[in-house]
Amino acid sequence: MDGLSRRKMLIVSGGALGALGALGTSAWAWSPSGSVAGAGAGADPRWVWDPEADPVVASILDRGLVGEVNRLLRTWTRNDQPLPAGLPEDLRAFMEQARRLPAWADQAKLDRAADFVTTKGTYLILLYGLGGGMLSCAIPNEARAVYYSKGGADLKDRAAKTGKLGYDLQEPNAYRPDGRMIVTAVKTRLVHAAVRHLLPQSPHWPKDGGQIPISQNDMLVTWHTLPTYVMRKLTEWRVRIGSAESAAFLHIWQVTAHMLGIKDEYIPASWDAADAQSKQVLDPVLATTREGVDLADKILTISAKGITPDGSTRPLVNSLARHIVGDRVAGMAAIPREFLLDPLVGTGFPVWVALRENLIPLPLVPQITRTIDDAIRKYILFYLSGGRQINIEIPDMNRPS
Template identity: 30%
Template sequence: MVDTSLVEALKFRGDPLADTVVAELAATGRVGAVNEVLAHFRANDQPVPADLPESVRAYLVATGKPPEWADLDRVARAYEFFVDDGVHVAAVLSFAAMVNCYAQPRPSRVLAMTHGLNQPHRRLSETSQFVLNMMGCGAFGSGGAFVPTIQKTRLIHAAVRHFITRSGRWDLEADGVPVCQQDMVGSLLIFSVQVVEGMRRLGISVTEAEAEDYYYVWRVTGAMLGIPAQALPATLAEARELNSTLVETSYGPSPEGVQLTAHLLDLYEKLFPGKVFDGIVAALVRQVVDDRVADWMRVPRSGGWQRVARIGTRVLGALERAEDDSRTATAILDRAGELLLGGSVRTLTNGQSTTLSIPADLRERWQASGLCPAGTAPRPATHTVRT
């Protein structure tokens, strides 16, 4: 059982390791130089670059391994789940998890103060890249690329805290620390517990064992992001309970959340050309998020498409159950995922500075099964520390 008083205290805790590094870089004017070096630091087994300030090198060494309790066999099982259902995970991340994130007023204010309200492509592409790297084969070991992703993410969060707390526009006493550890726990539960729930709402079969393993990867990731281990539920059942008491109770309307959601819906509507499919994205969102949240975020109602979405989830569930016995059903499911993720990748990377790269092992497995969502050659993702 997670101590809820501990989780509440995390509202006032940042990430001391990363915060110290960013404060030093900002004070010495070396942020740009460090960014140039870190842009080429992408692989778990790559030596820590020599031409970095000592504080940065020490940080990278200290944060370069998963916790000792991490069971990499369980992580490997989650990888197999993602090979089979990665496109469905991506769908729920896109249509549900992002909206639920925007339903949290405090994190939405942070996004508005950093990325701005009209850049959904950046938030979505960064989240997608993070999950793709996390779910690659050997993500935490030799040949993976997730450890540098985590390390850079912690520095980015620290840079956001540094910028906002010095902006004069944030009340630390009332609002806590920007990108606090409590918000990190909330995001982790949205991207794990709520993603599995969203998949099931779409009629996609996820076994309890698969759900446990998928949550476990996020638990290991949370520890590497600096969240205290005792704040991370040990089991999926406890995670569901904390999701109910911490995350869902934090939902509410905010001007920032409404605008962020509107821009996200507009981004995804562009995947469907013409006017025939207007309203289908909003209907999918309403299928996988709570009606109250959808109303708070002013997700439009579309009676016709919502009926189609409800019928579609029943059909999808039937196809999913028939997947092992029906090549036709498998082809339909895979094609739907390919169109969704492939379309989003093309949209997100069209002229944007953040590129999306599918790990080579996932790409090969998806190609072998006749599905490669991106449909483009792999490109390295970049992460920039901003202050």
């Protein structure tokens, strides 16, 4: 039975209602009037996946074509580049549709977002990497999906591939013809579709009512760990952001959500709508899992080794990560407590922000802030160094062990 039929069965057999009860969660109550579409059927996104991509990619996997498709797609890197010759016809047709920007994409806003992303780049990378990275470990559905999929076996490689999306989004021409973000988003959409087909076949995936992974709801949950969370933290840190910049930053992420296959009726139209949806979908699902704890430990080690190859900055990375995500999420991800450093970072980090925002003069900067600044600079360099030459590839199997 292919992925689509299995999914249909789950829905038709009343699996949706049964599982809703089993999840103990309430019905979907976020109104599509708050979305970029402004209207919609209001279907619960826990039971919607990616009906355009999923059957095509499942069929590519079943026909044993993934190796060849990946080989061809390695040459497809720029937004304006024609798709490579030789792709299977169904995949080519899907990708031609998927690479189109939505009619509501506004290039002037995307350009303004590029300015914002350039000036606030350091905060963004820190918040995507350590903030979003740790949060994703406290999202059980995501932690399990990442752990048991192919990339779970080589987290350094996986982190670099995920970093590529942040890197391409950070480029001033992200969605312009010579940019790379359309390519990266469409490839990621293919990867997610493959994971939906492959993971339910993993021996580690729950057999009794185990949900097909990466639903539209899961996508929204993760999306909120990125722009919504970033904006909340920047506001909390009192980073100055103009209203046009803030709207532009939301816009580039709305476009990205669309390009990743999130339906327009679920994409928040405003920050208020995003905050409301985040409270509904993200806050209640945060929890600890064995898989999330393991992933968090590996991500923190990779980050520390990116700063100092011997990994000696791991305690500082622990403290920074705890400071960024707070004690609750740090506890869920089992970030070790650093009894000496945690209070120091607690006072030194706000000074680092104030310094960057030109709110305090240099002589008043304590040593811990200089240490934080040095570590963050190296972290950003490490993060960016992975960006350009990495290929996002469709997986052909789950985690082997």
